Amino acid sequence: MHKDQGKTGAVKGCFTKRHVYVMGCTTLLCFSVGYFWNTSNDIWLDTPTQVSNTMSNHILEDLLQIELPRRCDVLVMTPWFAPIVWEGTYNAEILNEQFRQRNVTVGLTVFAIKKYVIFLKKFLETAETYFMVGHRVNYYIFTDRPEEVPKVELKEGRNVVVLQVQNYPRWQEISMRRMEMINYFSQQQFINEVSYLVCVDVDMRFNDQVGVEILSNLFGTLHPGFYGAERQSFTYERRPASQAYVPRDEGDFYYAGGFFGGTVMEVYKLTKKCHEAIMVDKANGIEAIWQEESHLNKYFVYHKPTKILSPEYLWDDNLGRREILKKRRFLAVPKNHAAIRNK
Ligand SMILES: CC(=O)N[C@H]1[C@@H](OP(=O)(O)OP(=O)(O)OC[C@H]2O[C@@H](n3ccc(=O)[nH]c3=O)[C@H](O)[C@@H]2O)O[C@H](CO)[C@H](O)[C@@H]1O
Numbered sequence: 001m002h003k004d005q006g007k008t009g010a011v012k013g014c015f016t017k018r019h020v021y022v023m024g025c026t027t028l029l030c031f032s033v034g035y036f037w038n039t040s041n042d043i044w045l046d047t048p049t050q051v052s053n054t055m056s057n058h059i060l061e062d063l064l065q066i067e068l069p070r071r072c073d074v075l076v077m078t079p080w081f082a083p084i085v086w087e088g089t090y091n092a093e094i095l096n097e098q099f100r101q102r103n104v105t106v107g108l109t110v111f112a113i114k115k116y117v118i119f120l121k122k123f124l125e126t127a128e129t130y131f132m133v134g135h136r137v138n139y140y141i142f143t144d145r146p147e148e149v150p151k152v153e154l155k156e157g158r159n160v161v162v163l164q165v166q167n168y169p170r171w172q173e174i175s176m177r178r179m180e181m182i183n184y185f186s187q188q189q190f191i192n193e194v195s196y197l198v199c200v201d202v203d204m205r206f207n208d209q210v211g212v213e214i215l216s217n218l219f220g221t222l223h224p225g226f227y228g229a230e231r232q233s234f235t236y237e238r239r240p241a242s243q244a245y246v247p248r249d250e251g252d253f254y255y256a257g258g259f260f261g262g263t264v265m266e267v268y269k270l271t272k273k274c275h276e277a278i279m280v281d282k283a284n285g286i287e288a289i290w291q292e293e294s295h296l297n298k299y300f301v302y303h304k305p306t307k308i309l310s311p312e313y314l315w316d317d318n319l320g321r322r323e324i325l326k327k328r329r330f331l332a333v334p335k336n337h338a339a340i341r342n343k
């Protein structure tokens with residue numbers, strides 16, 4: 001008998017009604033050592049191996065030979081069993097090994113149209129330090145000003161690919177048309193060159209590791225302004241006339257337009273659906289409240305992401321610092337809207 005049998009374990013300490021999703025995560029771990037958590041009776045049931053009905057984290061860690069996730073202060077699992085990625089919920093070494101074995105190449109799409117080319121230098125330099133370190137990366141830079149793409153020194157296995165595209169007068173149109181362009185190049189080019197696509201805003205800088213822990217079939221990022229907010233406050237498109245309409249009683253999270261991705265196939269499907277919806281809205285003389293971000297949110301209501309990134313992956317220091325944020329990995333670069341937009 002183990003010395004800790006009979007003591008109330010730290011694992012069980014996580015289980016409160018408010019942490020129902022955390023419980024889901026621990027349930028999976030418990031399954032793997034032959035335990036079963038009975039959610040309705042709030043007790044441990046012994047399954048094939050006869051063991052104590054209470055146990056502490058370190059016994060579980062001994063058994064599994066791994067470090068258990070330590071986050072009980074944030075949601076780490078959705079009700080459809082998609083992990084929510086926070087610092088302290090994964091082991092980077094194990095994940096890096098898995099993706100290295102597959103020799104995965106990741107495509108990072110970024111748009112620098114008109115004046116937004118000024119953001120590229122910092123974006124690329126910081127990406128070289130923090131984005132997918134040790135893995136193969138293609139930076140796909142969509143721009144109307146190829147000659148203004150800065151030359152940044154790249155590490156081995158990393159390439160810049162400049163894709164010349166057209167511009168539009170309104171910034172909203174530029175932002176929305178990203179769906180169309182990513183969709184077109186997914187089919188034409190990306191499918192032959194990379195396994196995953198990561199699609200982000202350019203007015204950003206990397207500030208800490210963003211690695212393979214983000215990769216999954218289809219992933220979105222929790223909008224930093226709405227983490228923990230209630231559904232009623234989400235700024236989904238509420239006008240039924242728009243294709244981005246989400247009814248008041250639907251929707252799980254509010255996702256940011258500035259960071260999503262997945263396999264090339266899943267990104268192809270997402271961008272196709274969003275672009276088509278944007279075109280229907282255009283024909284009907286309506287533009288969704290937050291442009292393609294609204295369409296992305298609608299898409300995720302009905303095609304649930306298989307992984308969700310916490311606001312560590314998209315933060316804005318204007319929102320201050322939060323105790324739950326152990327890392328600020330990807331940060332908004334302040335911009336003067338009047339000087340930069342529609343220019
Ligand atoms: C961090 C985040 O979630 N940002 C989203 C938010 O606005 P933002 O205020 O962050 O939008 P923004 O001005 O950064 O525009 C989105 C992106 O479009 C590109 N761009 C835009 C204008 C231009 O003249 N040239 C150019 O290249 C550029 O890559 C930029 O990062 O809402 C937008 C839609 O309203 C988009 O969904 C953004 O992804």
Ligand SMILES: [Mn+2]
Pocket residue numbers: 201202203258
């Ligand atoms: Mn932005």
